[in-house]
Amino acid sequence: MKKTVLIMELILFSAVACKALAPDQLTKDETVGTLARPTGTSTTIVKNPPTLTALPADTALPTQITYPTMTSLPIVAAVPTDTPLPTAAPLPTATLTPTSTLTPTHTPSPTPTPTIPQVPLVFSGSGAKVLELNKWVGPAIARITHSGKSYFQIEGFDAYDKHIEFLVDSFGDYSGIVPVDFGDKTTRRLTVNADGAWGIQILPLSSAQIMPLPGILAGKGDLVFMLVGAAPDTISVDASQASGSFIIQAYNQKPALEYLDLLVNEIAPFTGVFMAPNRTTLLAISASGAWKLDITGK
DSSP, X not given: OHHHHHHHHHXXXXXXXXXXXXXXXSOGGGGTTXXXXXXXXXXXXXXXXXXXXXOOTTOOXXXXXXXOOOOOOOOOOOOOOOOOOOOOOOOOOOOOOOOOOOOXXXXXXXXXXXXXXXOOEEEEEESSEEEEOOOOSSOEEEEEEEEOSSEEEEEEEOTTOOEEEEEEEEESSEEEEEEESOSSOOOOXXXXXXXXXXXXEEEEGGGSXXXXXXXXXXXXSOEEEEEEESXXXXXXXXXXXXXXXXXXXXXXXXXXXXXXXXXXXXXXXOEEEEEOOTTOOEEEEEEEEEEEEEEEEO
């Protein structure tokens, strides 16, 4: 308030001073206190305005009020940036349900092959022939004869007409006993090439000739025979009256026919001593002409 009063006094003092400095602007009617102004305008002033009370010399003017400085606003803390949301874990792929296993269709049981009895099969004729052979499965022997002056051959085939073996391959007259199906195939057809009369008997293996050991056996041409008694040890062969290829093969027939060894493979005429496997129970000889065997046992 003091400051306001002081300011008002200063304004009044300034007005009085201005009047003193411009007395020429007043009219002669100054005593009346009316100040002449331009036409149409009048101003009434107070004559002899109160004088301002002088302030003592030592009175200090109030200093300017110092207003408190503005308190700094606190720095707004930076809002943290949005924390990225964790990426969604991939959902596991759906496990496919295994398709139902088809129930296997019933496998039909194989039609049982009728058992063919091991009875002799007998054929006879002359010249070339094709014979259908309804033979049992397994080994057999064939008793064969031929009366002629030319080539004589008998060949065996399986059910698919595939060659199995030559039973006979000779010239002129023939008489002998040969193995049939001593391997793993079954003969279903025979072809005969001949110029004369012939006869064929297919017989069970049990029909083979028997030779007790030790012993001596004399024969002629092809022959299949069984050994009984002692186990064989050595075989002395006299093929001095034979000719051409001379072969002896050894087999064991129990419990099933088993090939053991080629004991002799020579060209007659010849003589010699050979060792036989002690498991030998059957010998097959392929020869042309007369021969003699002396077999010892253990």
